[in-house]
Amino acid sequence: MxxxxxxxxxxxxxxxxxxxxxxxxxxxxxxxxxxxxxxxxxxxxNKEGLLVAVVRAVEENQRRALADLTADRDSSPADLARRFWERLTDPALRAHERLFFELYGQAVQGRPGTSALLDGIVDSWIDPLAAYEHSTGVPLPEARARARLGLAVSRGLLLDLVATNDLDGVNAAMEQFIAFHERSRA
Missing domain, CATH: 1.10.10.60 (Homeodomain-like)
Known part of the structure; x- marks a missing residue:
């Protein structure tokens, strides 16, 4: 561009x-x-192409933030997850999150102009998340599965947040997931 x-x-x-x-x-x-x-x-x-570009740019900004966090080798994976979740639930991002889910739904339904959003929508997150997990000693196949699970939980809780605005509820659920994740690492 x-x-x-x-x-x-x-x-x-x-x-x-x-x-x-x-x-x-x-x-x-x-x-x-x-x-x-x-x-x-x-x-x-067109409008859909513009909105797809918006979502891609916001997602790229989030992936850069994730890369910055995972470069911090002094924090535990749980602390990094909490810091990233705090960033994702920032009220300033709520309009972007609503747009993401709106376009994601349209793209999976095949709405013209939105299907480009699906290119890399999962793998662009799984690859860096799995690389981080693998760098902490998790075998790569397990790291990829953990990354996919983490992405699914995060997106599910973000959808819950934009639908209900129940920040306390989604934060409690994420804390449970992080605790589960940490126990499974032991």
Whole structure:
């Protein structure tokens, strides 16, 4: 993507984070970020393409944060998991999480323009999570299974959070999962 496309994407991400998506058209999104719908269409194809780019960018930011956390070899895996979960449940990310689940649902239903979201939607997380698990001494096949389970639990609890807004409940459930995970490591 060009520098201008990157700047437009960053502006759209910021706008959605602040105002939510609601049922904004490509034109209204363009107006909100100070550009034309033609420029957004040029860089992203259509509204769905733009939203897929938003989700991919937010997910990439989260994976970078995960990489930063796992580089800290002085913290236990449980402490790293808690810190990452705290980041994921930050209220500032709630609009992005709602958008993720909305588009994920549309992509698995085959809605035109959203299927690109499915490319790497699981493996882009499993690979770094499994690499971290493996670096702590877990055999690779088990590390991949643990990574998939952790991803599924995290996404399930995030969906619970966006549906119920019960932060205490999802935090308690995540703490149970982390404790289970730690016991299974012993």
């Amino acid at each position: 060009s520098g201008q496309g990157d700047r437009l994407l960053a502006a759209v991400i910021e706008h959605i984070a602040e105002h939510g998506l609601a049922d904004q058209s490509l034109r209204s999104l363009a107006t909100a970020v100070g550009t034309s719908h033609r420029m957004l269409s040029y860089h992203f194809g």
